[in-house]
Amino acid sequence: MKICRFNDNRLGVVEGDNVRDVTEALASLPAASYPFPSHDVLIENLMQIRQAAEQLAPRAPTFALADVKLLSPIGNPGKIVAAPVNYKKHLAEVLGDPEIHNDNQISHIQRAGLFLKATSSVVGASDGVALRKLDRRNDHEVELAVVIGKAANNVSREDALDYVAGYTIGLDITIRGPEERSFRKSPDTYTVLGPWLVTSDEIAKPGELDFSISVNGEVRQKSNTRELILGVPELIEFASSFYTLQPGDVIITGTPEGVGSIKPGDTMFAEVENIGSMQVAVRDAQEG
Template sequence: MRICRFNENRLGVVEQDKVYDVSAVLDALPALKWPVAPGDLLIERLPMLQEAILAAKKDARTFALQEVKLLSPVATPSKIIAAPLNYKLHVEESAADAQIHNNVHNPGYEGFASPVAKFGVFLKNATGLVGPSEGVVINFPGRRNDHEVELAVVIGKKCKNVKAADARSVIAGYCIGLDMTVRGTEDRSYRKSADTYSVLGPYLVTADEVPNPGELAFSIHVNGEVRQNANTRDLITGIDELIEVASNVYTLYPGDVIMTGTPEGVASIQPGDVMTARIEQIGEMEVRIR
């Protein structure tokens, strides 16, 4: 199933080039009382709502996919977790291009099994999350702002200390993620956490539709020019291991997003540019820079 949030927080099911408005099922979500638990209520209840969603789809109003405003399919994540330097060729380009890490984080990981083993994972501001139709607003004009396309994993249930062998059981689904960043001397989390610097979309593809997320081709084009073109098989620290690492430190909640890392080819973007990101079995999204 492909779940989207569109227009004025409507809930949709995407099939081919159509969006079926199934927003009526949102009435089944429980009323919230203070204090509100962390996480995204829809993602938490999605397994229980699937039958109702399919029933609502039969008589649903439909929209053309290209005509709706696609928001982030996750509305209220408690956090966005990201993996640094998780493709070998990106490690190499980071070492060769001083601007990418600007001596803040030495991109080498000698003596460690992986960059994640050396640096751990890091957090991005959850309120910086947007959907593809909202676009990216340059928050650091006059500085180098880069695109980073990644496979994004959405957590489906509250969990802690998850073993890699059990990691797939806590995944709700997958999206395309854009981890936007400005280069400079500030801490990595600060440079990647500006408003609109986390893009998620075009919709959530439930985990059952992506049997092997470790074998997905993906790419990003800017103004029609290919910039990054890779496959998740080249992840240094795989999806299951990332969930283990993250959950050993953080309690994960429904709707939490894990950005799994970007490959080589990161490059700057400017206002007016159009990014087109694709991931096999997930889809394609167009994101404009303002």
């Protein structure tokens, strides 16, 4: 199932070029009171939401996808876990380009570990990217994003996929410079998730997906997740050995070679096999 959030926090089921409004399914979520859960309650209760959505969909109002505003499919992620230099060719690219590494220490992912991005950086495809620090290089990075479905602590790679709720496309926008990585990657709008969540039952082999990104029609990055240094199961094992992953936590798995700069007025088009595609506009943060 393809599940999206759209317009004014509506819940939808995507079918072809249309979305069915199944917001009524949210009534099946348990009531919450302060202090509210720090994870995503919808993802925690995804099975119930799916069942309710399936019952509602045949009679639900239908909208054209082209006419709705697509929000991040994950409304309340507790953590955005990111994998640095997780493709061999990208590692070589980073090491060979001073404009990318800026004399920062670059290590193999097994040594460098993972890093966190601010959840306040998350937006959906229709929100677009608002660039800051325009005197510096801002780069696109396209990635497969993995959404955790249940609490995962010290999970083995053999069992890791059992903890996945689904997959989406991730754009990890990056300001180049000397500061620590998570700082430069956490401005508002610098984590784009979308266009929707594809439930894990529809993607049996996340390690065999073609994906790409183009800017203004020019293909910049094109690869396959089989080129990952640490695949999805290994990343879940690695992350959960340090901290518990919670429902709605997102792992962006790393980007391949071909990272490049973007500027206000650009249009990015990202695509991942078996998930879909999204178009994302780039603007100047100073212009709102």
